[in-house]
Amino acid sequence: MLTLAELTARHAQAGRIEAVLLRPARLAPPEPVAEAELGQAGLDGDHAREGKRALTLIQAEHLPVIAAFAGLERVEPETLRRNLVVSGLNLAALRGRRLRLGAAEIEITGPCAPCSRMEAALGHGGYTAMRGHGGWCARVLVPGRIAVGDGVAPG
Numbered sequence: 001m002l003t004l005a006e007l008t009a010r011h012a013q014a015g016r017i018e019a020v021l022l023r024p025a026r027l028a029p030p031e032p033v034a035e036a037e038l039g040q041a042g043l044d045g046d047h048a049r050e051g052k053r054a055l056t057l058i059q060a061e062h063l064p065v066i067a068a069f070a071g072l073e074r075v076e077p078e079t080l081r082r083n084l085v086v087s088g089l090n091l092a093a094l095r096g097r098r099l100r101l102g103a104a105e106i107e108i109t110g111p112c113a114p115c116s117r118m119e120a121a122l123g124h125g126g127y128t129a130m131r132g133h134g135g136w137c138a139r140v141l142v143p144g145r146i147a148v149g150d151g152v153a154p155g
Contacts, residue, residue: 008093015089015152017101018060019077022046030078035147038104040140043083051139052109058135060087069129070122079121082112082135086152091136098155103144105155112137 002010021030022045033045042048042055058080067075077085084101094108114130122129 009154011089011093011154013088015086017084017146017148017150017152018087019085020146020148021078021081021083021085023048023081023083030081032078035145037143038101038106038140038146039143042140046083048083053112053137054140055084055106055138056082056112056135057084057086057091057108057138058082058112058133059089059091060085062133062135066122066129066133069133070126072122075122080118080130080135081115084146089152094154095136098141099138100151100153100155101144102146102150104140104146105142105144106138106140109137109139111135 020033020036022033022036022043023030024045025047037044038055040054041050048054063075063077067073091108095110097108099106099108112135114127114134116127118126118130
């Protein structure tokens with residue numbers, strides 16, 4: 001029988017980076033790019049700063065859930081203002097753990113709560129639609145280049 005520590009370390013598969021989004025200024029719309037350099041202060045060209053919120057991630061699998069809760073047919077990743085859209089790996093299971101993204105390594109530090117702007121972006125109830133699905137914040141441990149299509153795996 002496996003221990004709880006062994007069970008929580010197991011993942012059915014590696015993930016993949018589906019989108020990289022830069023937010024050049026605090027209120028500026030996110031810009032999708034094919035690749036970016038990830039430094040201690042987040043993605044080059046993004047307005048983030050060093051620390052436990054240097055990078056934000058959201059799971060691609062949560063986009064249809066948010067859309068359903070908001071009463072929308074579809075939600076585009078740019079609307080949610082996270083830096084990376086990742087698929088195939090449960091980010092909630094990786095809180096406090098290291099994660100390899102392309103040539104970089106990060107630590108998932110905690111949930112990324114939705115901001116009040118989601119009410120305008122998603123419509124009435126948009127803020128609540130994102131609760132529990134708003135993504136995750138991370139600190140950068142090892143800088144490096146990341147790109148759409150790169151693997152994502154526990155480090």
